Amino acid sequence: MSAKQTLVLFWDTLRSPPTTISLGVLAFGGFVTGIIFWGGFNTALEVTNTEKFCISCHEMSDNVYQELQETVHWENRTGVRATCPDCHVPHEWTNKIARKMQASKEVWGKIFGTIDTREKFLAKREELARHEWARLEANNSLECRNCHDYDSMDWDAMSDEAVFYMQPAAELNTGCIDCHKGIAHHLPEPSGDSPVIAELSGKAARSLSAGEDYYAYQPVALFSGEDMTTAAGNLSLGARVQVLETSGDTVKLSLEAWRKNKGYGRVLYDQFGMNTRVAVLEKDAAGDDTLVNAGAAQTDDNTGLDWSPVNVTLWANAEGFVADAGVLWDTAAESYASGCSGCHAQPDPDHFTTNAWPALFSGMVGFTNMDPSEQELVLAYLQNHSSDHSASH
Amino acid sequence: MTTRRTVLKGLASSAAAGLLGPSILAKSASAATTSQGTWQISGSHWGAIKALIKGGRVAEVKPLESDPRPTDMIKGIKGLIYNPSRIKYPMARADWLDNRDKADRTTRGDNRFVRITWDEALDLFYEELERVQTTHGPSGLYAGATGWRQTGQFHSCTNHMNRAVGMHGNYVKKAGDYSTGAGQTILPYVLGSTEVYSQGTSWPVILDNSKTVVFWANDPVKNLQVGWNCETHESLPYFDDLRDKITAGEIRAISVDPVRTKTQNHTGCEQMYINPQTDVALMLALTHTLYAEGLHDQEFLDIYSLGFEPFMDYVTGKGDDGIEKTPEWAAPICGIDADRIREFARLLASDRTQLIFGWSVQRQQHGEQPYWMGAVLAAMLGQIGLPGGGISYSHHYSGVGVPQSGASMPGAFPLNLDLGKVPQHDNSDFNGASTVIPVARWVDMLLNPGGKIQHNGHDITFPDVKMAVFCGCNPWHHHQDRNKMREAFQALETVVTVDYSWNATCRHSDLVLPACTQFERNDIDMYGAYSNTGIVAMRKLVDPLFASKTDFDIFTGLCARFGRDKEYSREMNEMEWIEALYEEARSANGEAHPMPPFAEFWELGEVRFDRGEDWVRHAAFREDPEINALGTPSGFIEISSRTIGKFGYDDCGAHPKWMEKLERSHGGPGSDEYPLWLQSCHPDQRLHSQMCESDAYRETYAVQGREPVYISPQDAAARGISDGDLVRVFNARGQLLAGARVSEDYPPGVIRIHEGAWYGPEDASIGALDTYGDPNTLTMDVGSSKLAQATSANTCLAQIEKFEGTAPAVTAFGGPVEG
């Protein structure tokens, strides 16, 4: 019998009412195999939802699993342990299934050795962590709340300090992960990123659209061409750019700025006569007329220096931008208020001019614990909110 | 303010702490108990100390063994705790207590007070704040004045007062300070930073590279005894190295100063005598010589500066005044031979020269000018940004020049309201008056409500202030012209002062609240304000004396009056705060600067970090002036400033200039009537006015119980004064009694009374004789210029005479008269 004949016979058998098997046997047989199947399916699913399964890959068992064992979620006085899936796999069925499908990516990574060494893991850690933070921030720390609940907290049993931080969070129903990053595994190495920048990265624009304005929240590397090979400089924190085109992960940017006609014109400022830095270019890029289009010079009466308006067109990765400058300034204002009141009352930003702030800030910032990125952001905030930008002064 | 970030940092560190676990030390290091008593570690402006506690009292205080050059002032600390000037109880001015804002204000200063309870005192404080905010609004309250507070990051009383009063309502604040008001205003226009509080080139770099070191009106060996935080004195041994290099002929050091300074006596450096207040004239002549002889660095000026030409026109006589600023022109003004000026200019240009300016020359009329001129001189020498070259304005302050460890330091109790909180009286209507006043002009503000002055490109309108609050701040020492202040204080309906000792500010207050000293509370402090050498535990030595309380307790109590005490304290107690500040620094330092867990630190008494890297000021700017631009309007050194020029001020123009002073000795204005220049620089044996009340220690330098006035043998002989005589020092503004110290260190025409001597008027009248010797009884209260409006304390002439007759008793110390 050929294969075709077999299939035809099978098909005909399926289409015909049974002749020899009773309805009862069919129903019962279908029912039993259904039960066995679903039980088996769920058992298999649950096997993949155990700690044992998770750490069967050395990627997990050598890295994150070791770190978990140092924490309170591993061992504590009440003897409750959180295992991998408790936090990392959604408990709700639909999302759980989606998460299981996502694991195909992990299988892929396992097969191709994406993080098969400690070094590769450390290099990837920040990216991996950000995925989990984004997920937990979006679901408002759902997996945490399967066990922890603001309503069940006994404020009297907590230390005063804990109450001080926890109560406002409860009032605002703040998600757990907002504060408790790094509670079960080590935090990513700061990779030069300051906590301020790390906080802002959570608010970064997910995708950039052509024609829209964006603000750099970290020093964004600029390139002379779409091939992204020739470095052209960096955007400064707080710099506003317009996206001209997007192509995959890269964007073509336009920057309207001013430069001083003394030196190589490497430093770009946001307005005529205002020392608010928006970009620092490489010498080659600064001198390239195809990238930097300069207008007619004007003399700044306050210094006697000539300034030219420039329109700069460059490329960058579509990372490191926020859509709303307010996000930057709120963060910077908080840093300024806390960092600059240790010794004295911090002056209002609009108490000084844009060009006075760099001098005052640099004279005192050594007394604070601000890291360089935070300093740059705070100075940009002060300059952008100086008396030159405020109607009241 | 604690943010989510700091929580995040804190959590990371608590996780790490759990890993390590607290180490239990077998032997406690910070509190060693012996048969004599218990030795405890603490910190202070004068350095880290060990105190012997015996029977609940501090029996002995000695410096920490590791202090390389402990100051003699450590001997005064015990007397700081135990002395008759301590404020024992809350007290109110008798007449004010009965009549409040309708009280007779002409009797303010008669020092008659009555004791009240803490509850009454805090109720009164709150009621007065409430009355002023309700009746006059925020422009009726001045609470901005701040001073050198006691050390300790948590109890920093300035922060406590600002937070608590700020929770109740808004108020008039101050800008600038009395130490560096002119310098910190002019230098941002010139060098792009305040400079006066900036870390300077490391001492080892200077010692290795400089061939000439110039101390311009600067006495670091005297002033480095004290620090803004717990002082390490690590900078002082470098002056021994300097002495050795001077002796070996490897470095020439020159002190440009009318007086032979402590630094000169210590290092054996040369002195370039100069008539007081004529530094700008000398520097102009130096630039003239440099230019005329082609010794200036034109290439440096072209690349790194702007505005050299208009300035040089002024120097070469092409300016408005048509005067060429030759050495011959400067010689009679400065009292220096013209050839010597030329030689000095050549010396400066001959090899690597480090200029180091003190603050005294900017605490005078036109005090902006010598600082600007210093920068111009340094720019012409072209060594700014080179190792051991260029200019510094800070090497005499708080250990500047000791390389910074790079470690993060503990923060402080928040000065601000917590994020999103608003004051009880959320009123920002200042009736059209300015909200911030240049600090040295606040007495003018009291005398002239609604008046207008110019300040740094703005117009200031004086508010009508009815009430003032001072905390850890003694304006009756640091402000000028006591008798003017007495008149001005009659405008104030209510003055509240929180302090630990009964200084002249308490005497002129209506309500006085006793804080305890820093030795009566637990705290934490950075060890080395600039070096960040470590962190020191300030363990309470004894309980608060009498009825005194910590500032934290006092202001928590005040906030309870309007129901915001929990918000104020965040429901944390002293030790919880200290631990939180420590742990925040610990997590910020992470692996880079490891710190033990808090419990271990508290037992050890201190944590130390590795020494930092040597560093050169302005080196980054020199390396790339475009990318590392200065903070000036142009980004370059501004030898002329168009920005300042556009303000159109007659007393501070577009480039530095020589301007005659209202009073100047050695033939200057007013010197025929009052021939002696009174300098009131920072004391050698106090920290400003702190420790003046430490009786036994004061007796080691006082003369017949009075503050010493230093005078030259020539001036003393001409007036029949011998060393140890009681003398009256006077001018048209006031008069004081002091004890003569005749010293070869002083030239004719120059006398010195250290600032910080407590004001002890004979009675409450305006013009009363000061019985102890506060130099600010005599100084002039005018702004340095319309730019900075800073203090002009060192523009002051006086006359001196031997005091005959029965001297009145010293009234400065011992607290109020009760009843």
Next chain:
Amino acid sequence: MRMRSDGSAPPTGKAEWLSFLVLTLIVLPALAVIFVGGYGFVIWMSQIINGPPVVKF
């Protein structure tokens, strides 16, 4: 009643049993897994576009 495809004889009991077992033990379980997996995949893709599941408390 419709005609058989090739007009052949009705299926035997053996063929019926075989078909029943193939259907219940192989085809339908495989379809179920594909369907569930596909559903999960669709959710995943939708999350990539719309962001992770948002839950408000």
